[in-house]
Amino acid sequence: MTGRIEVIALQAAGEIEAGDDLAGLVLAAAPPLRDGDVVVVAHKAVSKSEGRVVELAAVTPSARALELSAEGGDPRMAELVLRESRRIVRRRAGLLIAETHHGLVCASAGIDRSNGPRAGWAVLLPVDPDASAARLRAELERRAGARLAVVVADTMGRALRRGIVGTAIGASGLDALRSYAGAVDPTGYELRTTAVAVADELASAADLVLGKLERVPAALVRGFEARGDGRGRDLIRDPAEDLFR
Amino acid sequence: MTGRIEVIALQAAGEIEAGDDLAGLVLAAAPPLRDGDVVVVAHKAVSKSEGRVVELAAVTPSARALELSAEGGDPRMAELVLRESRRIVRRRAGLLIAETHHGLVCASAGIDRSNGPRAGWAVLLPVDPDASAARLRAELERRAGARLAVVVADTMGRALRRGIVGTAIGASGLDALRSYAGAVDPTGYELRTTAVAVADELASAADLVLGKLERVPAALVRGFEARGDGRGRDLIRDPAEDLFR
Numbered sequence: 219m220t221g222r223i224e225v226i227a228l229q230a231a232g233e234i235e236a237g238d239d240l241a242g243l244v245l246a247a248a249p250p251l252r253d254g255d256v257v258v259v260a261h262k263a264v265s266k267s268e269g270r271v272v273e274l275a276a277v278t279p280s281a282r283a284l285e286l287s288a289e290g291g292d293p294r295m296a297e298l299v300l301r302e303s304r305r306i307v308r309r310r311a312g313l314l315i316a317e318t319h320h321g322l323v324c325a326s327a328g329i330d331r332s333n334g335p336r337a338g339w340a341v342l343l344p345v346d347p348d349a350s351a352a353r354l355r356a357e358l359e360r361r362a363g364a365r366l367a368v369v370v371a372d373t374m375g376r377a378l379r380r381g382i383v384g385t386a387i388g389a390s391g392l393d394a395l396r397s398y399a400g401a402v403d404p405t406g407y408e409l410r411t412t413a414v415a416v417a418d419e420l421a422s423a424a425d426l427v428l429g430k431l432e433r434v435p436a437a438l439v440r441g442f443e444a445r446g447d448g449r450g451r452d453l454i455r456d457p458a459e460d461l462f463r
Numbered sequence: 464m465t466g467r468i469e470v471i472a473l474q475a476a477g478e479i480e481a482g483d484d485l486a487g488l489v490l491a492a493a494p495p496l497r498d499g500d501v502v503v504v505a506h507k508a509v510s511k512s513e514g515r516v517v518e519l520a521a522v523t524p525s526a527r528a529l530e531l532s533a534e535g536g537d538p539r540m541a542e543l544v545l546r547e548s549r550r551i552v553r554r555r556a557g558l559l560i561a562e563t564h565h566g567l568v569c570a571s572a573g574i575d576r577s578n579g580p581r582a583g584w585a586v587l588l589p590v591d592p593d594a595s596a597a598r599l600r601a602e603l604e605r606r607a608g609a610r611l612a613v614v615v616a617d618t619m620g621r622a623l624r625r626g627i628v629g630t631a632i633g634a635s636g637l638d639a640l641r642s643y644a645g646a647v648d649p650t651g652y653e654l655r656t657t658a659v660a661v662a663d664e665l666a667s668a669a670d671l672v673l674g675k676l677e678r679v680p681a682a683l684v685r686g687f688e689a690r691g692d693g694r695g696r697d698l699i700r701d702p703a704e705d706l707f708r
Contacts, residue, residue: 375707380640
């Protein structure tokens with residue numbers, strides 16, 4: 219128990235391309251990694267290294283995409299949102315909120331044209347962010363010889379509150395949801411105390427340094443005792459048990 | 464631009480009572496404070512020092528409170544939730560989600576029996592968490608001779624996602640919502656990039672150390688460049704513009 223954590227930006231030298239060695243880029247930017255370190259990596263770095271980028275000029279909008287963008291927005295982006303989602307949750311002039319195939323509810327199905335590889339390109343979410351986290355963790359652990367955790371992060375809007383916050387979409391090597399069994403309220407108000415979404419808190423902490431610099435694909439969180447081995451998908455709430463929606 | 468922040472738990476020596484000098488407790492636990500430091504204080508410490516605690520034995524439940532707790536839960540807690548809220552959002556056996564007079568949507572209107580001052584007591588939210596933050600900041604700045612920011616934090620459940628996360632309910636000395644004007648997406652997908660809820664991210668970062676120790680009423684975040692002077696209430700979304708609800 220340290221009572222102190224550090225969040226350190228890990229800055230890449232240049233643009234990340236498909237096939238790039240993400241673990242190598244992280245290790246080159248980080249101090250020597252230790253047991254318990256958490257590497258929070260921006261999903262864009264993961265997506266780019268996995269080739270999850272699309273040139274908009276190569277996208278042909280379907281009739282449904284044209285309809286969804288009739289009031290504003292780029293029909294080619296609408297087409298990508300349709301391909302990457304299982305459901306359009308809400309639309310408003312130029313903006314689509316979608317539920318992705320992973321079950322994440324986010325603007326434009328998490329697809330972003332900003333900070334893309336080149337002008338006119340869009341970055342998609344990884345196909346399986348938990349698998350991406352597990353692969354990166356395995357590679358980092360092998361080379362660093364330390365027991366690590368990895369969180370794949372995006373910034374997302376929320377219900378009820380303004381602004382985007384760093385959010386965990388993938389995780390490996392830690393319980394994304396940490397139970398504080400001893401902290402359960404004796405009156406039965408479990409929702410407030412049952413479990414803390416520490417992977418989301420780590421993603422938010424990392425965003426405080428990720429958001430500030432250009433080309434920072436990752437942050438190292440040191441001093442947090444990562445334990446367990448949960449998944450980012452553990453944080454997606456079943457609508458049937460969602461009292462806040 | 465440091466690219467590195469530290470989050471340091473500030474541990475109090477004992478139980479906080481009404482009238483206690485919260486600024487003094489923070490300063491006693493912290494290293495010498497510097498310009499730009501952010502003090503994130505758990506709302507319970509604020510509420511206790513402001514006397515916002517209630518002995519349940521002294522609460523007489525109204526007919527409405529008895530009705531709300533008919534399926535479970537303590538009618539005296541239900542009575543407190545009614546007094547502290549403008550609207551009951553949802554109920555489920557023993558659990559009430561309420562919108563507080565501040566406009567926060569949270570379990571039990573933010574009232575908690577755990578870690579109360581004594582067994583059988585409950586802790587309410589501060590009457591005006593932004594005013595609490597401003598008062599604490601003024602007192603800390605006066606004594607420390609530094610330009611500081613204060614965030615009053617609670618842990619809250621969310622729509623769409625499981626687990627509670629550190630959340631800002633009051634703020635002073637920083638823009639709770641930080642605009643990244645240069646990061647606006649040229650395609651018009653503003654919701655993803657318009658503004659980052661940095662006060663919530665700071666509260667989440669702090670919770671990574673607050674949640675671990677007993678009697679940690681505050682955390683110091685060093686290395687984040689606090690600027691501006693927004694309010695915690697800036698983060699409450701107007702339902703009319705809420706696309707995620």
